[in-house]
Amino acid sequence: MSLVGIDCEMARNSGTWGTPTGVAVGDIRDVVMDSQWAMAIFKKRGNRDALTKPTIRTRVVTGTFEHAPGVTASDANFDAFNDAHEDRTQLELFILNGPLATSGSLGLHAHFYVSKWSRSEPLEDAVTYSFELSLAVDHATSEAPEEHVTA
Numbered sequence: 001m002s003l004v005g006i007d008c009e010m011a012r013n014s015g016t017w018g019t020p021t022g023v024a025v026g027d028i029r030d031v032v033m034d035s036q037w038a039m040a041i042f043k044k045r046g047n048r049d050a051l052t053k054p055t056i057r058t059r060v061v062t063g064t065f066e067h068a069p070g071v072t073a074s075d076a077n078f079d080a081f082n083d084a085h086e087d088r089t090q091l092e093l094f095i096l097n098g099p100l101a102t103s104g105s106l107g108l109h110a111h112f113y114v115s116k117w118s119r120s121e122p123l124e125d126a127v128t129y130s131f132e133l134s135l136a137v138d139h140a141t142s143e144a145p146e147e148h149v150t151a
Contacts, residue, residue, distance in 0.1 A: 003097055005031070008107075010063075011100045012080055013092040017143050020109075022100035025077045025093075031063035033095055033108065059145070061095060061112065061133040066126050081131060085114035090136045094148060103150055110145035111136040 010031060011022030037054035067078045084091045091114065094100050096107035116132035135145055 005029075007098060009094070009096050009099050009105070011094040011096070012077060013094065017092065017138075020092075020094070020100070022094055023077065024099070027066050027078065028063045029066065031061065031095070034060045034062070059108070059110075059135050060115075062116075063131055065129040065131060067129060078129075081114055081129075082117065085117040085131075088113065090138060091133075092138075093133070096148065096150070098150075100150060105148075105150040107148055108145060109148035111138045111143065 008031065009022075010025040010028060011020075012025055013020045014023050015021030036058050038056045038058070039052040040055050042051040042053070065078060065081065067075075080091060083089070090111045092109075092111050094107060094109050096105045098105035112133040113136045114131055115134040116130070118130045120128045120130065137144070
């Protein structure tokens, strides 16, 4: 079975880490979850090949919010992203290949900073907000990002 993007879900946790209550973030599109390893490079005499080894992984999530103030049903999600960016606070999110409530949905459960929040006003299209989410550490609980599988 093939997945299509419309079947995937980003959910904002309004519960606790251990007992999540997901609120679907529905007014987003074109979500990309990028994972990249920094590489240590090993060079030595007698070998003309630079050898590498992965060290630290960076994961960044990007996407686009379509938002019409007073019209969009999920203003609470938009406000949460906007406030998190402006106040430099974290969002706890699930980024999954299916609904959070569906058994077997896979993805990432983590705390994120909204590190980029850009407004676009095209002449003949909807106003959108592009976002970039960067992994964050929750110093209050030391909860690390985890791969999530809905039971």
